[in-house]
Amino acid sequence: MREPVSKRQYAILRLETSSGIVGWGETPAIVAADLAQAAVILRGRQATEYAALHVQLAALPDLHAAANMALLDIVGKAPTISGRSGSGFRPCAW
Numbered sequence: 001m002r003e004p005v006s007k008r009q010y011a012i013l014r015l016e017t018s019s020g021i022v023g024w025g026e027t028p029a030i031v032a033a034d035l036a037q038a039a040v041i042l043r044g045r046q047a048t049e050y051a052a053l054h055v056q057l058a059a060l061p062d063l064h065a066a067a068n069m070a071l072l073d074i075v076g077k078a079p080t081i082s083g084r085s086g087s088g089f090r091p092c093a094w
Contacts, residue, residue: 013066015074017047023074025066038063047074 001010013025041056050071057064 011066013063013070015042015047015067015070017074021047021074021077023047023070023072023077025069025071025073027062027066030063030066034060034063038067042067047071047078050075 001012002008003010009029011027011030013027013030015023015025017023038057038060041053045053050068053071054064054068057067
């Protein structure tokens, strides 16, 4: 996708869990080889493993940030985590 004013290109990363929860991340344009490498790392992993996946994706800086964003989006949307409803965190604004 291209930003209309600056004309910068962005890619939207969509990750979907086996239960159908979708997380979204944003990054500069993605190279197909990096996307394939990230898919190997992410496939079959739990969204709550974002800290460990953070280390494994470090070699892919653009996808690293987008995947982390998408994983945290999934965690925030999950109906139950550790037996609690929602993420257990309350949003706040400063």
